[in-house]
Amino acid sequence: MTAPEPTPNTKDTPGKNALEWSVFALSCLLVLGTFAVLIHGMAVWQDAPARLTARAEEAYQEAGHVWVPIVVVNAGDHSAVNVEIEVVSTSPAGESKAAFKVDQIPRGSEREGQVSFEGKKEEHQFRVRVSGYQSE
């Protein structure tokens, strides 16, 4: 009859503790998640240049001015830099223009800006366009 093998004392046996295994598990999740997002990004990549669209959100009145929030969306595969947005307002007083610049809009992202005009909100009609940008 053979003697039973001694049970190793887990406290002294080299190995990772609960904290180390937890950090490792969390790290695995993060690294695998990163891989998944990047591989998905590669799969849907079509090398399309930056494709920008701009739209005006609901204008509001503040401090005697009409403020118009503008949202610019890049639906292309490349980033757009030095994006120039022009907003034209038509009112009984005539046409007036306002513009702003966005440093960079990454692929699939959107950025917001605001322009202001004098007068009352009800008197204005707005047209928004992307007047120029560089594709990275």
Place this chain on the structure above:
Amino acid sequence: MALPHSETEFYRIPSFPAIRQRTQSYAQALHMEFSHHRTVAQSAREYSRGIAGALVFSLPLLFTMEIWWAAVALHPGRLLLYVGVTFGLLLLYNRYAGLREDAGWGEVAIDSVEEMGLGLMVAAAVLWLTGRIHGGMPLAELTSKIVMEGMTVAIGVSVGTAQLGGEAEGDEGLCGEDGTEEVDHLAQAALGLCGAMLFAANIAPTDEVGIIAAESHPAALLILAAVSLICCAVVLHFSQMHGTDRFVAAGSSLHKWRGVVTTYAVALVASAGCLYLFGSLDDQPWTLGIAMTVVVGLPAALGASAGRLLLQSGSKLNSNKPT
């Protein structure tokens, strides 16, 4: 309704000792042996050292605008390559200068994954604190920024864990049990590459590199390359920096110059690699690419020489075959 016995077993949450026992049995099944056992408090101290190291070594990068921009402009495949390169560097560093050089490759790989995870967490935290990322961002932009910053942070975690510690808590450090394990030329070149990448990564993505390269006369670039070589030579063979007696060859002049040239070559590889990974070489003429490589080669050379010695400063190794 009471669940059947098998289902209640399935839903039972295992206790920590059970998890430990199970993971140890998995590790044994994979023929993986661990070099140490430490308490939770010791591990927590080790992680805190790693996070401190990450912040010390990579904070400039986390505050560099060009990195945020490059991250979202790069093809996802390039970022994936960056992750792979960083993992390779972490493996090399942990194998040759890490806290547990007596560990096997399996344990080194686990440590490297942990450092990569911590790097991603620290990068995400700093980017969030500085308002560079937020919950409303598209996942692709969020991931790109965190990955781009997190990889250099991961190297900082590794260096901090290994070098910022006080008394070794049962680990052998770079020494084997008898304290005589050797580091060969490959090990020193690998550590030089780690040091060069760590230094070059803080400079390569900046716009200033392109400006200096484009505006410099070829003769000025040649002088810059010569100065980089001289810096390597001075650091390795003249300044008597801490660790030169253990990690730098003291043979004939030919041996010394071989070490200097190898160090600068490693620096140039790291420089070109960083520039490529950060997208700085894209759409540039090859002449400008070389000029940029030489420009970043100066900090990379310092990283491959002085940085390499610093990365091993906490070790107790007596090297018999240094570069």
